Amino acid sequence: xxxxxxESRRQPSLQTVAEREALLLAPYAMHxxxxxxxxxxEPEHPYRxxxxxxxxxxxxxxxxxxxxxxxxxxxxxxxxxxxxRLTHTLEATSIARTLGRALRLNEDLIEALTLAHxxxxxxxxxxxxxxxxxxxxxxxxxxxxxxxxxxxxxxELRYPDFPGLNLSREVLDGQxxxxxxxxxxxxxxxxxxxxxxxxxxxxxxxxADDALQIKLLTLDDLLQCGLWREAAARVRRRYSNLSPVxxxxxxxxxxxxxxxxxxxxxxxxxIAAADIQSVAAACQAPPLILASQEIVELKAELERFLxxxxxxxxxxxxxxxxxxxxxxxLFDHFVSYPQQMxxxxxxxxxxxxxxxxxxxxxxxxTDRFAQREYERALGV
Ligand code: MG
Numbered sequence: 001x002x003x004x005x006x007e008s009r010r011q012p013s014l015q016t017v018a019e020r021e022a023l024l025l026a027p028y029a030m031h032x033x034x035x036x037x038x039x040x041x042e043p044e045h046p047y048r049x050x051x052x053x054x055x056x057x058x059x060x061x062x063x064x065x066x067x068x069x070x071x072x073x074x075x076x077x078x079x080x081x082x083x084x085r086l087t088h089t090l091e092a093t094s095i096a097r098t099l100g101r102a103l104r105l106n107e108d109l110i111e112a113l114t115l116a117h118x119x120x121x122x123x124x125x126x127x128x129x130x131x132x133x134x135x136x137x138x139x140x141x142x143x144x145x146x147x148x149x150x151x152x153x154x155x156e157l158r159y160p161d162f163p164g165l166n167l168s169r170e171v172l173d174g175q176x177x178x179x180x181x182x183x184x185x186x187x188x189x190x191x192x193x194x195x196x197x198x199x200x201x202x203x204x205x206x207x208a209d210d211a212l213q214i215k216l217l218t219l220d221d222l223l224q225c226g227l228w229r230e231a232a233a234r235v236r237r238r239y240s241n242l243s244p245v246x247x248x249x250x251x252x253x254x255x256x257x258x259x260x261x262x263x264x265x266x267x268x269x270x271i272a273a274a275d276i277q278s279v280a281a282a283c284q285a286p287p288l289i290l291a292s293q294e295i296v297e298l299k300a301e302l303e304r305f306l307x308x309x310x311x312x313x314x315x316x317x318x319x320x321x322x323x324x325x326x327x328x329x330l331f332d333h334f335v336s337y338p339q340q341m342x343x344x345x346x347x348x349x350x351x352x353x354x355x356x357x358x359x360x361x362x363x364x365x366t367d368r369f370a371q372r373e374y375e376r377a378l379g380v
Contacts, residue, residue, distance in 0.1 A: 017032050017047075017048075017049030017052070018031070018032060018033040018049075021033070021049075021106065024104065025104050025105065025106060026103065026104035026105065027277050027278055028105075028190060028271065028276045028277065028278060028279060028281065028282040029103075029104055029105045029106050029190065029191070029279070030105070030106045030109055030170055030189050030190075030191055030279055031106065032049040032050050032051055032106070032108070034279070035050050035051075035168050035169065035170055036168070036169035036170065037050075037168065037169060038050075038166045038167065038168060038169070039162070039166060039169075040161060040162040040166050042166065049108060050168045051106060051108035051109040051111075051112050051168060051170070051171070052108045054108075054109075054112040054165070054167045054168050054171045055108060055111045055112040055115060057158075057165040057166075057167065058112055058115045058116050058119070058152075058165065058167075059115060060158070061119070061151075061156050061158065061165060062156065062158075062364075063119045063151045063155075063156060063364065064086075064115065064116075064119060066364065066365075066366050067084065067085040067086035067089055067118065067119070067121075068084055068085075068086040068366075069084065069366035069367055069368055069369075070084060070085040070086075070121055070122075070123055070125070070366055070367055071084070071085070071123065071124050071125040071128075071323075071367055072084055072085050072087075072088045072125060072203075072206075072207075072210075073125060073207055073210065073310070073311065073316070074210055074211075074214060074316075075124070075125075075319050075323075075367065077319065078214050078319075079213070079214065081210070081213045081214075082210035082213060082214065083206050083207075083210055085118050085121055088118065088202060088203060088206065089114065089115060089117070089118055091202040091206060092114050092117070092195070092198050092199045092201075092202040092203075093110075093111055093114040093115055093198075095198035095201050095202055095256065095260060096110050096111070096113075096114045096194050096195050096197075096198035096199075097110060097111060097114075098260060099194045099197065099198060099260060099263060099264060099267075099289070100191065100194050102264050102268075103190070103194070103264065103267055103268065103271075103289075105190055105191050105194060106191050109168075109170060109171065109174075109189075109191045110191045110194055110195060112167070112168075112171050113171060113174045113175070113191060113192055113195045114195045114198065114199070116148065116152060116171065116175060117148070117175070117178065117195055117199060118144070118148070119148045119151050119152070120143075120144040120145060120146065120147035120148025120149070120150070120151060120363070121144045121148075121363075122142075122144065122147070122327070122362060122363040122364075122365070123323075123327070123362075123363075123365045123366060123367045123369070123370040124320075124323035124324070124326075124327060124367055124370070125323075126311075127319075127320040127321075127323045127324050127327075128323060128324075128327055128363075128370075129142065129143070129144050130324070131323075131324045131327045131328055131331075132327065132331070132359050132362060132363060134328075135327075135328065135331045135355065135358075135359060136355060136356065136359055138355075139353060139355045139356055140356070142359055142363070143179065145175070145178040145179045146179050147360075147363050148175055148178070149172065149175050149176055149179070150360070151164075151364075152164055152165050152167055152171070152172060152175060153165075153172065155360060155364070157344060170189060170191075173188070173189075173192075174188055174189060174191065174192035174195065177192055178196075186283050186284075187282075187283050187284070187285070187286075187287065188283070189279065189282070189283065190267075190279075190282050190288060190289060193287060193288065193289035194289050196289070197263050197289050197290070197291070200299070201256060201259045201260060201263070204227075204299055204302055204303065204306070205252060205255050205256055205259075207306055207310060208222055208228070208302070208306065208310075209248070209252055211306070211309075211310045211313075212248060216309070216310055216313050216315065216316075217309060217310065219244060219247070219248055221309065222305075224305065225298070225301055225302045225305050226297075226298045226301055226302075227255065227295075227298040227299060227301070227302045228251065228255070228302070230258075230298070231251045231254040231255045231258060232247065232251050232254075234254055234258070235247065235250045235251050235254050258295075259291065259295060259299075262291050262292050262295050263289065263290075263291055265292075266290060266291060266292050267288055267289045267290070270285075270288045270290070271288055274288070276288065323367075326370065326371070326374045327362060327370065329374060329377075329378055330362055330370065330373060330374055330377060331355075331358055331359070331362060333377045333378065334358040334361065334362070334377075335354055335355060335358050337377075338354050338357070338358065340377070341357070341358070341361050342361070345357050345358075345360060345361045348360070
């Protein structure tokens with residue numbers, strides 16, 4: 001008896017990743033055992049599955065750590081409450097894992113994909129991205145999604161045997177699917193579709209919360225949007241005496257919970273209705289991880305509102321203009337003095353041109369490193 005109970009206690013840790021996934025995952029989930037593998041051969045790890053290793057490599061990368069000091073929407077001049085690229089990434093990951101587990105998808109793959117999804121953002125948020133795209137207008141342009149893939153495949157230098165992180169094909173394909181979404185020949189894995197949906201729930205919700213905290217908006221402003229109005233009505237049916245702060249925080253929870261529950265129900269319904277029984281069938285079907293029509297419309301209304309009232313707020317536009325000037329000046333400076341860049345970027349100039357190599361260097365900078373480099377380089 002004693003032996004069998006100690007054996008059964010040991011059993012879970014001895015179970016292989018493939019066995020565990022076979023028990024837990026749905027037939028339309030991406031199983032590690034079916035992975036197309038890595039570009040550079042590596043033997044399997046004794047107890048970490050391939051997507052777990054991918055996740056660990058991303059977490060240990062320099063690009064991931066730098067997300068903590070990169071602007072999501074609001075910059076450091078606006079206080080300490082609001083989300084950075086890193087906390088946005090973690091909120092999106094938490095939502096994506098909840099969805100993935102409920103739908104019996106591969107959570108390790110989902111976690112790797114979500115942790116990597118914003119690695120390609122340059123300093124100063126979308127203002128920075130627009131400037132770098134402008135700098136490379138004659139040289140192929142710049143997009144954060146494409147740059148994210150360059151980081152994963154080439155720019156992270158952490159291993160003696162290969163450039164980049166040598167991630168599983170499915171993680172790279174998932175990131176590649178974020179580029180030119182409309183022209184992709186095949187729909188991405190359901191795990192990648194979950195990441196997209198979770199990203200959208202996270203930023204729509206937290207951008208509004210950050211804007212309230214920074215006082216670019218009031219709660220009454222947001223209640224003009226149907227999504228906030230309905231969430232507030234649901235909260236008021238449960239609580240009668242909330243202070244304004246309590247109401248705001250409870251509405252935020254409600255917004256996430258409502259959207260995630262809707263996504264889960266809709267996705268499960270679509271998967272069942274189309275009788276999806278394999279990964280191949282999931283990738284040939286119309287999008288399956290999709291909110292209800294009601295929420296799609298309410299989110300579109302909220303996003304139009306946030307665009308007008310937050311992303312184009314005079315205070316944000318001012319910060320945006322200053323950031324763009326600095327990044328443009330840094331670009332011109334390093335194109336003139338490429339010898340001031342670190343060796344790994346200088347070495348690549350012959351192969352990819354000075355402009356692209358300078359942009360690779362600039363895109364990796366945190367907001368404050370870019371600020372310091374600007375002051376050093378321009379002597380201001
Ligand atoms: Mg994101």
